[in-house]
């Protein structure tokens with residue numbers, strides 16, 4: 250027979266030890282009384298003996314049962330089953346408090362597991378939705394994880410990819426070399442330039458490598474497509490603006506010349522119609538000219554130029570509003586004088602046109618100042634106009650708020666500034682109404 254466990258055995262011995270003196274005393278007293286009937290003596294001793302035996306058994310059961318319950322609950326928790334709860338969890342009771350704490354432990358672990366599961370689910374969703382390809386390789390360079398963009402890049406579902414080695418997937422180039430670089434790869438999802446970012450993480454104590462690939466070619470292609478769409482929208486709008494009146498006027502002229510007899514003023518009507526056609530065709534030609542200028546800006550021919558001289562020349566061209574030239578020291582920079590002059594003419598013309606919109610005639614001025622810093626020179630053109638209405642679109646080609654405007658002035662200016670390794674910005678003045686254009690150019694290159 251299997252021996253009872255040690256704890257139970259010790260408990261039984263202790264309980265029997267506690268009952269034994271009482272039983273011995275009862276036996277001694279019963280047998281000491283010689284007058285007592287032997288049958289009654291045996292009956293009384295049996296009652297005392299069995300009561301003591303019952304009490305010992307109950308005591309052992311009362312101690313052992315809750316401990317076994319507790320062991321079951323803790324075993325459940327260890328196995329990940331946090332649903333079991335002990336009954337009789339109450340305060341001010343030694344056993345009740347142990348149960349209370351065990352139940353609280355189960356609840357806390359349950360909440361933590363739910364939190365961890367939610368966080369993992371969120372991470373998975375984010376990973377799946379990410380536009381960039383994400384791969385995780387284990388310490389044997391075998392693929393352990395790939396998101397949807399990763400599957401698309403390798404043109405296979407994850408089930409067919411997981412467990413394969415990096416060389417089988419043609420991704421071994423990503424596991425070596427610089428952790429952040431741009432590389433060209435020929436993958437089933439497309440041959441392109443990819444930005445690589447690689448990092449290391451540990452899972453189950455083993456090092457893994459996380460590889461993130463961004464398809465740079467696609468980003469560029471999308472930008473290109475957006476630029477084409479913008480351009481076609483503008484071209485379509487402009488061509489329609491000219492062709493619609495031309496079509497309608499040619500229709501009217503045709504029906505006019507078809508009349509018999511011709512009306513008296515047919516010559517005047519025909520001339521007017523032809524004038525409109527010529528005007529619209531001219532506007533279209535100017536628009537195409539403007540566009541070609543924007544698209545065909547040649548690289549600047551740099552040579553030392555005297556900035557103040559160009560500014561004085563350009564200021565003379567603007568006669569509609571006074572142009573104040575602040576004291577400008579001699580500043581030599583390297584620039585293409587023709588392009589720089591074109592840029593400054595545009596800025597001054599915009600500033601003058603903005604100032605002309607000021608209802609107060611005495612407050613229509615343009616002020617030009619040059620600020621010299623360590624290695625750059627900044628030209629500021631301030632006006633007293635009404636300020637910029639729509640800052641977001643200023644440098645969008647063909648954006649204009651002027652009835653006869655082309656909307657390429659600022660775009661062209663910025664192109665010239667950037668071709669000179671400079672910058673151009675336009676913002677509202679902070680000291681008063683009006684705008685200030687700031688052209689920053691490097692002093693020497």
Ligand code: ADP
Nearest residue numbers: 599603636649650651654655656657658659684
């Ligand atoms: P255009 O002068 O033919 O309209 P630009 O590209 O030079 O083309 O300017 C685009 C738009 O930017 C203008 O129509 C105008 O709304 C705004 N803008 C340019 N300069 C200023 C300025 N100094 N103050 C306020 N708005 C300006």
